[in-house]
Amino acid sequence: MEAIAHANFRQKKFWHRWNLTSHEYHFICQALNRKPNELEMGIFSVMWSEHCSYKNTRSLLKMLPSKASWVVQGPGENAGVIDIGVEELIVMKMESHNHPSAVEPFQGAATGVGGILRDIFTMGAQPIALLDSLRFGDFKQNHTQYLFQSVVGGIAFYGNCVGVPTVGGETIFSKSYQGNILVNVMCVGLVKKEKIVRALAKGAGNSVILIGAKTGRDGIGGAAFASVELNGQSDEDRPAVQIGDPFAEKLLIEACLELAQFKEVIGLQDCGAAGLTSSLSEMAARGKSGMEIELSLVPQREAGMNPFEIMLSESQERMIVVVEKDKENRVLSTLKKWDLDCAIIGKVTDDEILTIKNHNQIEASIPVITLSEGAPIAKRKTKKPKWIKKRNQLKLEQLNEFDDYNQILLDLLCSPNLFSKEEIYRQYDHMVQTNTIIPPGDDAAVLRMKGSKKAIALTTEGNGRYCLLNPFQGARIAIAEAARNLSCKGAIPMAVTDCLNFGAPENSDSYWQLVQVIKGLSEACQFFETPVISGNVSLYNENEGKPIDPTPVVGMIGLINDYNQLCTLDFKNENDLIFLLGESWDELGGSEYLELVHQLKCGVPPTLDLYKEKSIQFLCRKLIKKDLLASAHDCSIGGIAIALAESCIGGSFGAEIELKTDIRSDCSLFGESQSRIIVTVKPSNYNQFTKMIRRDKVPFQQIGIVKGDHLKINHWVNLSINQMEKAWRMM
């Protein structure tokens, strides 16, 4: 190992092997005033990877709005925090675990769940909900099936065991993710205001304690691995994927929540990507301190581990806690109660230098600032891709319309992106903690807040196809749709966490997409007053040199003031009147219908008028609050026809629908025009309902009535619920 490493050092431009540029290497020599040794190269390599340093995106992310009167903690800590006016604060974060899941799907997904949970409970917060936004390649391929089943299995394995309900998410299949699947996991937690723990180290002499699992050789260099493209050899990187132990995590959760109550606990941080290296340097940077660490004190799973391996191991279920000097006893006895290993591995210093010793020999000495905000920023070229103009072309008049859409609707219902996801979420415990009052399967999940009348609604959203065709518009739509999902449940959108999944930033097309998406998110988040309080960026999502469709995934949280005033998507009573809030246009660009029926992935995504969107959502929430709606359902991918079918199946009621024929039949049924909600109203509420809508000047039309056991739409569709349900459940 040593000899090979030294041979590497003699090679010309050996820093490329560490994924560092010549410029960055010289920057290191300058910062240290000497040449770095192998351990230091390893530390810089991971800390300056995109995953840890955000060197490609730091300046862009500043464009996202992050402030509001209810935001207690914005980006910069382990997770964002908001105040919704209950006893406890809400903590929220989303993170990607794409590359590990592509190589080892079960463990990759499981440890993705483990990692995001740690981001939440290190803040002193009890995790109360998980959501997963997943993207896979071609549904028909065996390898996709293997990845899909394994990822779902990994999430279930981990989430079920730790006792945190998995309440929502999405699963999308598209060839674009072939070879580079996306696993984005979101977690929400609760913490008492005065008990928030920060992830910092300060106070010279205070003790640095490593708790949890022993350190092994797994996951070495995982953060750097996450920041390069996957290729044919990636399977050999399997050692860079960590192995999860949800039982150890459960003990860590309980122990850390107890530690969070202690005054002598100064800071708490997860050993996530880049293991000890990142947790130690980030804690020191936040506290403007230094640290002196003795590696021989780190409990090790394997004999003969060298400093490089110990510092870069990504062994799971470990945390760092900084405790006031001479007051370690209460902390140590709590850890003992939970049978957790722990060791005092060093102390906080005031020299702002990270000093790593092994058996008292100095192995690395690096100014903390160079590992945090002092890290170099990469300047990237951005250029609007030439191919986009051609992609945006779509001549509707060249597409056939049909007289009979029965088979098409059935085909859509059993297509990978639209069929029932119950088989997935049935494998997740979505009820533990007894807060889930709207389970997965609706536009958004709803959880009550024990001890109050309030509830929160949670959803994730992100359409890669829209973003491919117009990244700015796709991002705006993601926010609008997420907010609409929440409004359909009666919830006021409050805050956003996001995962930005893109190709390599060195590719000017990908970087342009990234900039456009951030601009779009920024505009829409500002408009809906939903600040982005946390999130992560995942670049280098490519396979065989081709980037994935640009895929921002947003997780949004909404507030329901009284959980007796909410709404679900299923039809409730025979003879209820069905209305469409909003309008349909001749829009098919980027639609699920276009790709499935005409095999076309082109055109422009639907238009979006933010003002109109906001007024429709506001109206929907008001109607729910006045108890005037029996059901509400967002029109999303698959359009009105799919939304109606889902409401029919959910409630076991049919519907008789007459849509206006001033637009094309395919657009009418399957177009994905934005700002539309299907609602049902009891006949006795008709007058009050229409009065309220007219007052708000929102466009609406009565489109039908809940009736019988068939869904009938004009002369285009006439299907029994049974037929539709069989297709939808793929029975």
Add this chain to the structure above:
Amino acid sequence: MMKFGIVQFPGSNCDSDCYYAINKVLRYPADMIWHKEKNLDGYACVILPGGFTYGDYLRVGAIARYSPIMSAVVNFAKKGGLVLGICNGFQVLTEAQLLPGALIRNSCLHFICQNQTIRVENVDSPYTKLFQKNQILQIPIAHGEGCYYADKETIDLLETNQQILFRYCDSNGGITKEANPNGSIANIAGICNKERNVFGLMPHPERCMEDCLGSIDGRLLFESIIMYLKEVILK
């Protein structure tokens, strides 16, 4: 005062839910009992909650059965104390041989979380006395190893002694193969011991205690216990 005790093993994750159901919803006294305790004096009913004790490593419930508290639980049961095992707690009770049989991997081979209908088979027990025989209940299940298995002799004994308290059923109360979510023999969802003071079930009554959760059918189970305890004291 008669109190519930809820045992907290490492890896238990329905302990707080049970506490909330009894203490906050029914407003009945309850304590959490750490698994390293060895004394159950002062408790009238001990609950082994759901979860993944010791990660369910080795075999579900197999390690928890050796926790320090378990010898106290065995003694408590032998003296006639009420012991209720829910989900993972049921698995621990079979491992501890307080209940016969075993719970093995679901026949579909994966974890299932859903609302389930079950039928009350017998109301002659401290846990079911407030139910009607053949009453159909809506109770969530959430488990990967809930398939009840025992040899024929044991099953015959369970039937003869009327130890089967709940069976999985369809919405009309039919005990059918289609209504059996996990492949349990004879659709068994919950059994008691011969003395009827130890009861284990896979469904989660603590998850259906309030209207906002979609069902309140779990209440009668806990209320039965409370009623039974009051009667014992009045005697």
